[in-house]
Amino acid sequence: MRPMRPEDVEVAEQISAEAFLQVDLAARRVGDRAPERRPATRSQRWIDRTRSLLDTDGPGCWVADVDGRTVGMVTSLRRETLWVLATFAVLPGHQGGIGRPLLDAALLHSRGCLRGMLSSSSDPRAVRRYLAAGFDLHPQMVMTGRVDRAATPSLRGVREATPGDLDELDSLDRRVRGAGRGHDHLLLARTGRALVVTDRASSGYVYVGDGGSVLALAATDRRTAARLLWAALAEADGEVEVPHVTGANQWALRVGLDAGLTVRTEGYLGVRGMKPPAPYLHHGALL
Ligand SMILES: CC(C)(COP(=O)(O)OP(=O)(O)OC[C@H]1O[C@@H](n2cnc3c(N)ncnc32)[C@H](O)[C@@H]1OP(=O)(O)O)[C@@H](O)C(=O)NCCC(=O)NCCS
Known part of the structure; x- marks a missing residue:
């Protein structure tokens, strides 16, 4: 090593x-x-x-x-x-x-x-290593398919992020997953469009990758999270993928159902010292 x-x-x-x-x-x-x-x-x-x-x-x-x-x-x-x-x-x-x-x-x-997170493949060798390292494993789901545009609700209040939003996004990350992303927001912004909601009472962000696939999402509440997920799906161009949906994020399954997507299980969210975050769709590597 x-x-x-x-x-x-x-x-x-x-x-x-x-x-x-x-x-x-x-x-x-x-x-x-x-x-x-x-x-x-x-x-x-x-x-x-x-x-x-x-x-x-x-x-x-x-x-x-x-x-x-x-x-x-x-x-x-x-x-x-x-x-x-x-x-x-x-x-x-x-x-x-x-x-x-x-x-x-x-x-x-x-x-x-104090906390740890990882997104595990379904490889039993990886699973064994993570359990041995003290991680709890929670099954992840992935939603795929073509979006039924007729089902898209109003997306009022969703806008493009600006550099001035970074501090607010970081405090949201602290609230939802216990730690800010800091510099990782810039890394995410290089691979996808950042859409945000910054109302007086609620806030959230989603990073939308190629063709409308979701890279990461966090919000103060399920309603805002659902609005942001719909905003990402509205960008869809052909098949989309919404990965890393844990059981703690049933709101995302409801959006996927209404949008006409198909759900299957794929891998695990591993957490140590914390519960699976919600409302939150984690990034595969930056979690
Ligand atoms: C996960 C990975 C990095 C581990 O490397 P490795 O050299 O295989 O790991 P180790 O041999 O040290 O550990 C694997 C453990 O699984 C056990 N194992 C092997 N095959 C297994 C099987 N089919 N079912 C259950 N356990 C199994 C091994 O006995 C070992 O456990 P032990 O040390 O308690 O005996 C490697 O297998 C890999 O690259 N997998 C594919 C990529 C991947 O899934 N990466 C993780 C993504 S999050």
Whole structure:
């Protein structure tokens, strides 16, 4: 195990893309589309995000070498008193005994944190590691499909975010998940449009990625959260994806139902020292 360096990031991306393709192939159900390797645009985003994490959270990022070849990687971040696992992967063919010391190294970065969050794949090896590290696992759902536009309600009060909103978004994150995102709002804004509600009594944000898919959402109350999710879905262009819906966020299932989306389970939200946040749809890596 050794700390990740900037020159490791591209190899780390390839390890994670290979490992996740293997998980998708193993989880494929009859009728599912054939899983594909992470496309080039997403690989580049992964690389940009990981370089940024290395700058802010170097001690949370590690790689594992075997016979001079890098075969495993882990990245994690600390925001105030929250520790977040961003990515954890070992190259298929090298899995078995490497994940444990890698995760232990990343967990050193969680010292002093009151809370922890991670988004787990359905890989039983990952599940075993997270339970052993003291995380509670909550099933996640993903909603997909084409949006029934006729069902879209009024979206009054939803507007584009401006840099002046950052402080309010951070206090909202503290209220909903116990820690501000800080710099991560800028990372999210590079990959999606930020829409916000900042009424006197309620506030919230949603990051909308390619084609109307939801990257992250937080709100003071379920009504505002539902309004923001509808605003994201209104951007839909073809198939959309709303991932990372936990049982604590039934409001999102109701929106998905009204919008004509289909629901299935996929992976787990892992939490330590906290409950699954609500109203909240977490980001897969920045949680
Ligand atoms: C998750 C991952 C990083 C772990 O690396 P690894 O080298 O396989 O991890 P380890 O061998 O140290 O730990 C895996 C544990 O699962 C156990 N395990 C292996 N196969 C299993 C199975 N089919 N069912 C249940 N447990 C299993 C192992 O015995 C080990 O537990 P132990 O240490 O208590 O004996 C790696 O498997 C991987 O890259 N998976 C695909 C990508 C992924 O899902 N990453 C996590 C995303 S959040």
